[in-house]
Amino acid sequence: xARLTGSDGRRTMAAIQQAALxxxxxxxxxxTSLRLLAKKVGLxxxxxxNHISNKQELLFYLIRSHxxxxxxxxxxxxxxxxxxxxxxxxxxxxxxxxxxxVDRKHEVFISYSELRSLDKQNYEFITAMRQIYxxxxxxxxxxxxxxxxxxxxxARIVAFGVLSMLAAIPSWFKPDSPLTVDAVTEQxxxxxxxxxxxxxxxxxxxx
Amino acid sequence: xARLTGSDGRRTMAAIQQAALxxxxxxxxxxTSLRLLAKKVGLxxxxxxNHISNKQELLFYLIRSHxxxxxxxxxxxxxxxxxxxxxxxxxxxxxxxxxxxVDRKHEVFISYSELRSLDKQNYEFITAMRQIYxxxxxxxxxxxxxxxxxxxxxARIVAFGVLSMLAAIPSWFKPDSPLTVDAVTEQxxxxxxxxxxxxxxxxxxxx
Amino acid sequence: xARLTGSDGRRTMAAIQQAALxxxxxxxxxxTSLRLLAKKVGLxxxxxxNHISNKQELLFYLIRSHxxxxxxxxxxxxxxxxxxxxxxxxxxxxxxxxxxxVDRKHEVFISYSELRSLDKQNYEFITAMRQIYxxxxxxxxxxxxxxxxxxxxxARIVAFGVLSMLAAIPSWFKPDSPLTVDAVTEQxxxxxxxxxxxxxxxxxxxx
Amino acid sequence: xARLTGSDGRRTMAAIQQAALxxxxxxxxxxTSLRLLAKKVGLxxxxxxNHISNKQELLFYLIRSHxxxxxxxxxxxxxxxxxxxxxxxxxxxxxxxxxxxVDRKHEVFISYSELRSLDKQNYEFITAMRQIYxxxxxxxxxxxxxxxxxxxxxARIVAFGVLSMLAAIPSWFKPDSPLTVDAVTEQxxxxxxxxxxxxxxxxxxxx
DNA sequence: TATGAATGAGTGTTCATTCAT
DNA sequence: TATGAATGAACACTCATTCAT
Numbered sequence: 001x002a003r004l005t006g007s008d009g010r011r012t013m014a015a016i017q018q019a020a021l022x023x024x025x026x027x028x029x030x031x032t033s034l035r036l037l038a039k040k041v042g043l044x045x046x047x048x049x050n051h052i053s054n055k056q057e058l059l060f061y062l063i064r065s066h067x068x069x070x071x072x073x074x075x076x077x078x079x080x081x082x083x084x085x086x087x088x089x090x091x092x093x094x095x096x097x098x099x100x101x102v103d104r105k106h107e108v109f110i111s112y113s114e115l116r117s118l119d120k121q122n123y124e125f126i127t128a129m130r131q132i133y134x135x136x137x138x139x140x141x142x143x144x145x146x147x148x149x150x151x152x153x154x155a156r157i158v159a160f161g162v163l164s165m166l167a168a169i170p171s172w173f174k175p176d177s178p179l180t181v182d183a184v185t186e187q188x189x190x191x192x193x194x195x196x197x198x199x200x201x202x203x204x205x206x207x
Numbered sequence: 208x209a210r211l212t213g214s215d216g217r218r219t220m221a222a223i224q225q226a227a228l229x230x231x232x233x234x235x236x237x238x239t240s241l242r243l244l245a246k247k248v249g250l251x252x253x254x255x256x257n258h259i260s261n262k263q264e265l266l267f268y269l270i271r272s273h274x275x276x277x278x279x280x281x282x283x284x285x286x287x288x289x290x291x292x293x294x295x296x297x298x299x300x301x302x303x304x305x306x307x308x309v310d311r312k313h314e315v316f317i318s319y320s321e322l323r324s325l326d327k328q329n330y331e332f333i334t335a336m337r338q339i340y341x342x343x344x345x346x347x348x349x350x351x352x353x354x355x356x357x358x359x360x361x362a363r364i365v366a367f368g369v370l371s372m373l374a375a376i377p378s379w380f381k382p383d384s385p386l387t388v389d390a391v392t393e394q395x396x397x398x399x400x401x402x403x404x405x406x407x408x409x410x411x412x413x414x
Numbered sequence: 415x416a417r418l419t420g421s422d423g424r425r426t427m428a429a430i431q432q433a434a435l436x437x438x439x440x441x442x443x444x445x446t447s448l449r450l451l452a453k454k455v456g457l458x459x460x461x462x463x464n465h466i467s468n469k470q471e472l473l474f475y476l477i478r479s480h481x482x483x484x485x486x487x488x489x490x491x492x493x494x495x496x497x498x499x500x501x502x503x504x505x506x507x508x509x510x511x512x513x514x515x516v517d518r519k520h521e522v523f524i525s526y527s528e529l530r531s532l533d534k535q536n537y538e539f540i541t542a543m544r545q546i547y548x549x550x551x552x553x554x555x556x557x558x559x560x561x562x563x564x565x566x567x568x569a570r571i572v573a574f575g576v577l578s579m580l581a582a583i584p585s586w587f588k589p590d591s592p593l594t595v596d597a598v599t600e601q602x603x604x605x606x607x608x609x610x611x612x613x614x615x616x617x618x619x620x621x
Numbered sequence: 622x623a624r625l626t627g628s629d630g631r632r633t634m635a636a637i638q639q640a641a642l643x644x645x646x647x648x649x650x651x652x653t654s655l656r657l658l659a660k661k662v663g664l665x666x667x668x669x670x671n672h673i674s675n676k677q678e679l680l681f682y683l684i685r686s687h688x689x690x691x692x693x694x695x696x697x698x699x700x701x702x703x704x705x706x707x708x709x710x711x712x713x714x715x716x717x718x719x720x721x722x723v724d725r726k727h728e729v730f731i732s733y734s735e736l737r738s739l740d741k742q743n744y745e746f747i748t749a750m751r752q753i754y755x756x757x758x759x760x761x762x763x764x765x766x767x768x769x770x771x772x773x774x775x776a777r778i779v780a781f782g783v784l785s786m787l788a789a790i791p792s793w794f795k796p797d798s799p800l801t802v803d804a805v806t807e808q809x810x811x812x813x814x815x816x817x818x819x820x821x822x823x824x825x826x827x828x
Numbered sequence: 829t830a831t832g833a834a835t836g837a838g839t840g841t842t843c844a845t846t847c848a849t
Numbered sequence: 850t851a852t853g854a855a856t857g858a859a860c861a862c863t864c865a866t867t868c869a870t
Contacts, residue, residue, distance in 0.1 A: 005285070152394065199406070219854080242839085442651055468844075530648070567810065575786040605782065609816035656861090706850060766848090
């Protein structure tokens with residue numbers, strides 16, 4: 001009995017998280033009221049506070065969980081596919097990134113767009129986690145430059161570009177379109193690797 | 208003297224717009240209260256309504272103005288630099304985009320991230336404008352594929368990638384950094400053109 | 415020129431009154447905003463104050479004008495139709511009342527239902543005017559009792575009843591119905607005169 | 622003890638209703654602010670919304686409750702005093718009406734004068750209820766005409782007159798006056814019955 | 829744990845009124 | 850007289866949060 005109570009509690013909390021992810025994704029953190037959240041979960045507003053401490057902590061929890069998941073999964077994947085080849089490493093990173101993000105549309109969106117709604121301390125905590133992730137790609141690109149595999153000027157700039165490109169995928173990718181995740185992955189991988197390889201200098205046009 | 212009346216009104220409205228851009232950029236549309244906005248402009252809350260009809264229309268106005276500005280400027284620039292060369296055209300698009308966006312940090316951010324806060328009708332209006340802009344790049348890329356200048360699979364996908372990459376620049380670019388706008392522009396131009404040129408097929412690794 | 419200005423001013427004021435009567439009739443005094451009124455008249459809100467001193471005074475003016483009109487017209491009519499016969503006098507009062515009220519639907523309604531919106535001083539002023547009117551009927555009824563024409567217990571009670579009955583006519587009478595004003599007048603006159611004549615005592619049922 | 626919670630909620634709602642009746646009677650619906658209402662009940666403004674859904678619904682609830690009460694009580698009374706005699710039936714209706722209305726001054730006034738403040742749907746709902754009540758009297762009068770007990774031209778017109786007369790009683794009747802309810806009842810009953818009996822045709826004066 | 833009522837601060841918006849031009 | 854901008858108070862209503870039961 002007592003176990004079942006705990007079990008129900010955990011199930012309720014999971015329902016709260018899932019509902020919160022969807023509501024915040026749809027309306028944004030500020031526009032998502034706990035009234036609405038409670039209703040969606042089938043609780044009275046006050047009862048939410050048996051499961052969460054407050055709204056800000058709920059947001060932080062959602063984003064932090066996602067980031068922890070991301071960092072852990074990325075480490076596992078990259079460790080499993082480690083190679084000395086920079087091109088192969090970058091390709092694996094892209095592959096991992098797309099796979100991981102494509103079916104976490106809500107979490108991904110919130111983790112970017114609601115950073116602003118985190119209070120200072122929580123914001124810095126998440127930002128630090130994000131930098132760890134970004135640094136993985138920056139490192140791979142830098143290493144490639146050093147090894148002569150990539151010919152680009154600034155690893156950080158290009159890495160930011162690539163990450164922005166990847167991060168936006170869930171916002172326009174439609175799982176039910178004829179376009180498969182694998183097709184998108186191949187296109188982006190080829191595009192990025194060619195971009196990094198860098199044989200063609202830009203025409204030096206004066207604007 | 209008499210002219211100053213109208214002039215004052217126009218000046219007040221301009222102040223409202225500027226303050227709104229900054230506040231919405233900082234806190235988001237939902238979290239930006241008209242009280243705060245009024246205070247920043249030096250008005251009583253109710254006096255705002257001598258200049259705007261409501262909060263939603265203010266947001267719409269800000270975004271629409273920005274998008275109109277974007278489309279007009281883009282047309283002018285591209286018309287002025289028209290060439291038969293796909294590579295040159297894409298390069299000009301990138302050059303224009305970065306130039307235009309880099310010193311419109313607030314407008315750019317809001318025009319993306321607060322689409323969700325627009326009501327249905329306004330949302331569709333802005334989305335249609337955005338598509339016009341996106342289609343410019345998609346067309347250039349498609350044309351390049353047709354002419355054999357670019358070797359990529361799907362013009363739309365890659366164009367979305369490029370746009371995402373470009374759109375994110377104001378979020379990480381710091382005007383006071385040693386890195387100049389021109390340097391960023393060159394890096395991105397080279398990266399994108401090489402990506403589009405596309406000599407290197409991806410290693411077909413099964414994940 | 416100067417005359418024409420004054421003339422325009424008077425015309426504007428007349429338009430304000432008419433619009434106010436209709437708006438207050440429709441929405442009530444509290445729910446009628448000066449914004450709406452100004453719009454209906456084709457002025458900006460602030461410009462109203464070139465014609466009225468404030469909202470309360472406008473209401474007072476509307477009601478007082480109506481009451482003055484009522485008292486003056488009633489005096490004229492009753493003086494013109496004076497007779498020694500109580501029955502004839504009451505009949506004339508009823509006839510006058512219906513005639514006067516039927517095509518002043520707005521004024522009548524407002525003069526009753528918005529008494530509550532008058533401030534104390536204005537309320538008392540109007541109430542005094544109303545009592546003068548009510549006393550006319552009460553006097554006629556009292557006189558009829560004294561002369562033995564009417565057989566009822568309390569002139570005031572019955573007079574109030576009759577006045578209530580008459581006052582409500584504009585609220586249900588529809589000028590475009592097959593029922594004419596004259597028909598209504600006849601029905602009410604007969605009913606009231608028979609009621610006042612009073613031959614039949616009520617069955618003394620214990621409730 | 623535990624029961625007291627529900628009990629408190631119900632007691633609060635009852636207090637809200639009573640306070641609302643009095644305030645709306647005094648100042649009108651539009652001029653009655655929820656701030657004032659809350660203060661009178663001893664709540665914060667927002668706490669009202671634990672009991673009502675909005676101001677309009679509160680008004681609707683007050684009027685609807687009154688009308689339901691009226692229709693139910695009227696049915697009970699008339700059923701209990703049913704008789705084949707039209708004069709007795711009308712007398713009972715009048716008796717019931719006065720009894721019922723005299724000590725419901727607030728409800729009665731609001732239910733008439735604030736119909737205009739109901740939104741369209743609620744207005745039509747209440748109007749339909751009112752017509753049921755009015756039709757009771759109209760039916761009695763019609764039946765009396767058919768049976769030859771009453772001699773008047775149009776049952777509807779006269780019934781409206783009688784209802785207006787009765788409806789206004791609470792507005793001038795003072796419970797603490799020497800005049801008793803029973804006295805008023807007798808006077809009105811006699812007046813109406815004589816009016817309906819209708820022996821005297823009106824003098825056909827041309828105004 | 830859930831409930832329902834309460835809190836107190838806050839929201840966007842409207843109001844009658846004023847006044848320099 | 851008309852205008853357009855400003856005022857300052859008020860409005861109905863929602864919010865996250867608390868707490869006795």
